[in-house]
Amino acid sequence: xxxxxxxxxxxxxxxxxxxxxxxxxxxxxxxxxxxxxxxxxxxxxxxxxxxxxxxxxxxxxxxxxxxxxxxxxxxxxxxxxxxxxxxxxxxxxxxxxxxxxxxxxxxxxxxxxxxxxxxxxxxxxxxxxxxxxxxxxxxxxxxxxxxxxxxxxxxxxxxxxxxxxxxxxxxxxxxxxxxxxxxxxxxxxxxxxxxxxxxxxxxxxxxxxxxxxxxxxxxxx
Amino acid sequence: xxxxxxxxxxxxxxxxxxxxxxxxxxxxxxxxxxxxxxxxxxxxxxxxxxxxxxxxxxxxxxxxxxxxxxxxxxxxxxxxxxxxxxxxxxxxxxxxxxxxxxxxxxxxxxxxxxxxxxxxxxxxxxxxxxxxxxxxxxxxxxxxxxxxxxxxxxxxxxxxxxxxxxxxxxxxxxxxxxxxxxxxxxxxxxxxxxxxxxxxxxxxxxxxxxxxxxxx
Numbered sequence: 065x066x067x068x069x070x071x072x073x074x075x076x077x078x079x080x081x082x083x084x085x086x087x088x089x090x091x092x093x094x095x096x097x098x099x100x101x102x103x104x105x106x107x108x109x110x111x112x113x114x115x116x117x118x119x120x121x122x123x124x125x126x127x128x129x130x131x132x133x134x135x136x137x138x139x140x141x142x143x144x145x146x147x148x149x150x151x152x153x154x155x156x157x158x159x160x161x162x163x164x165x166x167x168x169x170x171x172x173x174x175x176x177x178x179x180x181x182x183x184x185x186x187x188x189x190x191x192x193x194x195x196x197x198x199x200x201x202x203x204x205x206x207x208x209x210x211x212x213x214x215x216x217x218x219x220x221x222x223x224x225x226x227x228x229x230x231x232x233x234x235x236x237x238x239x240x241x242x243x244x245x246x247x248x249x250x251x252x253x254x255x256x257x258x259x260x261x262x263x264x265x266x267x268x269x270x271x272x273x274x275x276x277x278x279x280x281x282x283x284x285x
Numbered sequence: 286x287x288x289x290x291x292x293x294x295x296x297x298x299x300x301x302x303x304x305x306x307x308x309x310x311x312x313x314x315x316x317x318x319x320x321x322x323x324x325x326x327x328x329x330x331x332x333x334x335x336x337x338x339x340x341x342x343x344x345x346x347x348x349x350x351x352x353x354x355x356x357x358x359x360x361x362x363x364x365x366x367x368x369x370x371x372x373x374x375x376x377x378x379x380x381x382x383x384x385x386x387x388x389x390x391x392x393x394x395x396x397x398x399x400x401x402x403x404x405x406x407x408x409x410x411x412x413x414x415x416x417x418x419x420x421x422x423x424x425x426x427x428x429x430x431x432x433x434x435x436x437x438x439x440x441x442x443x444x445x446x447x448x449x450x451x452x453x454x455x456x457x458x459x460x461x462x463x464x465x466x467x468x469x470x471x472x473x474x475x476x477x478x479x480x481x482x483x484x485x486x487x488x489x490x491x492x493x494x495x496x497x498x499x500x501x
Contacts, residue, residue, distance in 0.1 A: 083315065086322045093329030110461040112468045114341045127460075247340065252461030256367070256454045259463075260482070263345055272347060275340035278464060283472060284398055 104134045104174035104197045110252035112278035121230070121242045122275065123222050125266075126174060127250040131258035132202030134176035135218055142225045144170040149221040154179040154214075176202040179214055205265055215262070219246075219269045247275040341467050346479060363409055363450045365402060366483050366491060367466060369457035371395055372500075373402045374491050377409070382486055384493065391487075391494045396465050406473045410448040416441045417474055442476035450475055453483040455491070 105128040126134040137143050147169040151161040158179040168186045169175075172193075177185040177200055185196055205215035226244035233241045246266060250259055263274065359378025366374040376390045395401050407414060417438060424434045441447070452466050463480070470478050483491075494500065 079315070079319065083319050083322065086319070086326055090322055090325045090329065093326065093333055097329055097333045109338065110464040112339065112341055112464050113471055114339050114468070116340050116342065118338045118340050248343075250460050252459065252464070254460040255456070256458040256460050256463050257456050259460050260454075267345065267347070272344060274343045274345070276343050276464060276467075277338050277340055280339050 104136075104176055105132060105202075107249055107251045108253070109249060110278055111281035112276075113281060113283040114278060115280060118247065118275065118277060119242050119245055121226070122245045122247045123226060124174070124247045124249050124277070125262060126176075127248065127254050127259060127262060128202075129251040129253040131254060131261075132176060132200070133205055133215055133262060134174045134197075134202060135215075135222070136174035137222060137226070139226070139229060140170045142222075142229045145225045146218070146221045149225075150179065150214075150217060151182075153217060158182055176200050178204050205261065213265065216265050216269060219266055219271065223269055223271060245273065245275055246271050247277050249277040341464065341471075343467070343480070346481065357449055360409070361446070361448055363406065363448055364453060364487075365450060365466060366391075366453045366455060366487055367458040367462040368455050368491065369459075371459075371462060371465075373462075373466075374487075374494065375402065375405060380484075380487060380490065384489060389490055389493055389497070391490045393494060393498070393500060396462075396469075402466070403469050403473060406448065406450065406469060406475055410473060410475055413441055413444065413447045414474065439476075442474065447477050448475060450478040452478055452480045453487065454480075455483045455488055 103126075105126050107126055107128055121138060123138075124136045126136065128134075137146070144166050147166050151158065151166070161183055165183055165186045169182075172186060175182075175185070176197060181196075181200075185193060185200075188196060203215045203218060205213055207213050223246075230241060230244050248259065248262070266274070357378075362378055364376055364380070368374060373394050373396060374391050375394060376392065381390070394405060396403075420429075420434065420437055420441065423429050424431075429437070450470065452463070452470075454463060467478075467480075470476070
């Protein structure tokens, strides 16, 4: 019987379809990826079975396990307005805040600096801000301690401005704008009384509805 | 690898190269591009998070106009007090204001799947759960429409015979405890609950319970 002779050639495969697919996937992931935004504080959110999605247009109040409070807002123009109001009110403790700081604040992400240190915080670069956030006491919200209740003012101006922004957008005919909401993103290990303090402050500023941010876990049967 | 051509025919035509340039098919080595492509692909697959965070909606009772506590039968009011180390104390009805140990009806449980607070709520909320189970069966058999189902379910959960759970926290309770408890409300389909602080007498009773039962 004659042996079957296998042709001796390097097996070369046409890789075009695979490459096409790979680049298709790359394109898909590039377009869909939304990078996780910077976190000013490390917060491990608790699990829950709730499957309601986080709505758009939220002002997030971060509370870490030591009860430090940080705030994050989405809309840039609103951020600038809120900060301007705060700067005006705290002129005596935070002098020298000008247009430069307001512009920097509009894009600075979550923040937790007392007003007295705000200028210093905003003028720093990213690395210095990270170090600052690690050591920062958060936004002062205890009336019995020095610094007073800055959180109440932040919430007050934030609420007024996001509502105004929302009304403007709706009346100018923009569709699909969600109602502004306030979310609480707190660490599971935080004492509940610390959360309650923040909730009470918000309630005094007429915010009656909160979204507690959690991550999904399976519902037991 | 992705070497497409360029080999093989290289040797044969060297002699004629000077006379006329033979038209080679323009083929490029694609290996680096493919490598880069897969590198990017891997990066994006690793970093993408598809699931957006989820939320629990919370509407705490208003400060200015605190709602009147509903008049409830003892068997319909379950008070749950969340405390340190994931402990859950609970009692039915109204608490006795005296500190006689025998009258202490506070009991202790936890968040475990079996025999925890969930089972307690389920036990006392059978009125609602039985009706919802029947309704679920009807819905599964397509005997009622989705909207009817949602409406009827809401009616059952809001019925005045439904269990009312009063969730209280002491100063040592953690946020995750509260989230867990709100979760239990969701799991047990209990829609009537309120979230408030524990009273002094309840704290005392909890301490008394701990002494009586050697709980640390």
